[in-house]
Amino acid sequence: MKLLILGGTEFVGRALTEAALGRGWQVTLFHRGRHEPPAGAAVLRGDRTAPDGLTALADGSWDAVIDTWSAAPAAVHAAARALAGRARGYAYISSRSVYAYPSPAGLPEDGPLMAGASPVAEQVDYAIDKRGGELAAEGAFGDRALLVRAGLILGPWENVGRLPWWLGRIARGGPVPAPGPRDNPLQYIDVRDLAEWTLDAVRDGLGGPYNLVGPPGHTTMEELLDACVRATGADAELRWTDPATILGAGIEPWTDLPIWLPPGELHDTLYGADVSKALATGLRCRPVADTVADTWTWLTSIGGQAPQRPDRPPLGLSPEMEARVLAG
Template sequence: MKLLMLGGTEFVGRAVVEAALARGWEVTVFHRGRHAAPAGVTSLIGDRTTGPDGLAALATGSWDAVVDTWSAAPSAVRDVARLLADRVGRYAYVSSRSVYAWPAAAGLDEDGPLVEGSADDGDVPYAEAKRGGELAATAAFGADRTLLVRAGLILGPYENVGRLPWWLGRIARGGPILAPGPASLSVQYVDVRDLAEWTLDAVAAGLSGPYNLVSPPGHVTMGDLLDACVRATGSDAELRWTEPEALVEAGAAPWSELPVWLPPGEMYDAMHCADVSRALAAGLRCRSAAETVADTWAWLESVGGTAPQRPDRPQVGLSPEREAEVLAALAKG
C-alpha cells in the first residue's frame, strides 16, 4: 500500500506513519517542516494554509490512500481533497465525536444529529471545523471512498495536548493527590496506536462512512487509569478518591483542571458513553490502560519528562497551588 499522510510528525499522524511503516507500506509525509519526519518516509514540504502555492509538492504523485487529521479551517481539507481526488484511492479523515449536536446523549451511535458545517468555512469553532472537514472530504471523494474516523479522547505516546502526561507527571511527584472519583467511573478514550491500526485496517478493507472510535463502555475506569500511573512511575503517591459532588462544590474544574474526568451528567454522557459497536464489529481492538500508561511514561522519560504542547490548546491540570486550595476546601467540608 502507498500511503500519503497529511501531517505525520506529531501525535496521531506520527502514530499512523509508524504503524504503516511497520506493515511495510510505502509512506509519504506532507508537512510544514517544523518537526522532523519519521525515518523511512518520503518527505514533502508545504503549507496548506497558504493557498495553492502551499500545495505545490502534492501536484504530482498517486497513492492508495490519504490520512488527514486536520482540525482547523475546513477549506484546507476541501482544497487538498480536490487536488488529490483523481490520484488517491481513499480518503481517511480523522474527525471527532464533537461533530454530534450538543448534547450528545448516552449511547449515541453514528446516526445521531450533527452540527452544521460547510466545506467552504474558514476559521470556525472546533466542532464545526471537523464537520466541515468531513463534508469537504466526502464532496471530493464521494461517500464510498471516504472514511470518517470520529475519535473521542485520544491518549498515548506522543500526546501533545497534555492530559495523560499531566497525570503521570503529577503522580510521579508523589504525596497526597486529588483523585476524582468514583474510582469505578468508566471513561472512554482510544490509545493513539489503536486508532492508527484500526484506521489502516479500515482503509485496506475499503471501509467508508462514519465510525465512533473510542474504547467500549466499561473498558477502563478512572481507578484503572490512575492506579496504572502509580505503578508505571513507581511513585509513593496517595490517591485521595473524592466523590464528584464534593469536587464540584470545592471548585475543581472537570476536564481542564482534572484531565479526562467528568462528573456524571450531560457532559459525561456526551464524552464517555458513546456507542462503538460499529467500530468493534469492524475490528477495533483496545489495549489495556496499563499498557497505554506504561508506554506513555516510557516515552515521557525518553524526552526528558516534558511533553510537547500544541500551541492551539490550553495547558491542562491543576497547578500545585490550586490542588492545595482544593484539598484544603475539601478538608474543611
C-alpha cells in the same frame, strides 16, 4: 500500499506513520517541516494554509490519503479536491464532537450532527470545523471518504497534556486529589489502536462514519490512576474525593483535572458512544495499563516534559487549587 499522510509527525499522525512503516507500506508525508518525520518516510513540504501551499502535491498517486487536520475545513476541501483523481480513498481523522450537543449515551453514527458547518469555511470552532472537514472529504471522495470520529485519544506522543499531566503529577508523589467516583467509567482510544484500525480500514476500502473509541467502560478513573501510580513507581497517595467537593472548590473538569468528567450529561456525551460498528470491523483495544506504562516510558525518554500543541491551552490543576481541595 502507497499511503499519503497529510501531517504525520505529531501524536495521531506520528502513530499512523509509525504503524504504516511497520507494515512495510510506502509512506509519504506532506507537512510544514516543523517536526522531524519518522525515519523511512518520504517527505513533501508545504503549508496548506498558504497560497499555492499544495504545490508539492501536484504530482503523484496513492492508494489512500489520511488527513489529520483539525482547523479550517477549507484546508481539507482544497487538499481533497486536489487529490480526488489520484487516490482510491481519503480518511479524515474527525471527532465525536461533530454530534449535536448534548448527545445521549449509546449514540451511533447516524445521530444528529452539528449545524452550521461548511466545507469551505475558515476556522470557526473545533466541533463545527471537524464537521466541515467531513463535508469537505465527502464532497471530493463521496462514499470513498472514511470519517474517523475519534473520542478521547491517549498514548505515546500526546501533545495535548492529559495523560502526561497525570503521570507527571503522580510521579512527584505525596497526596494527589483523585476525583471520584472511583468506578466512573472512561471511554478512550489508544493512539496506536486508532492507527492500526485506520490502516486496516483504508486497506479494506471502508467508507462513511465510524465512532472510533474503545468500548464504554473500557476502564475507570480508579484503574487509570492506579496504573499511573504503578507505572511511575511513585510514593503517591490517591485521595479520592467526591465530585461535589471537587466542583465546589471551583475546579473545572476536563481542564483542571484532565480526562475526568463527573457523572452527568457531558460524561454521557463524551464517554458513552456506541462503537459496535468499529468493533465489528476489527477494532482492538489494549488494556489501560499498557497505554499508561508506554506513555510513561516515552515521557521519560524525552526528559519528562511532553510537547504542547500551541493551539491548545496547558492543562492541569494549579498547586493552589490542589491545596484547597486537599484541605477541604
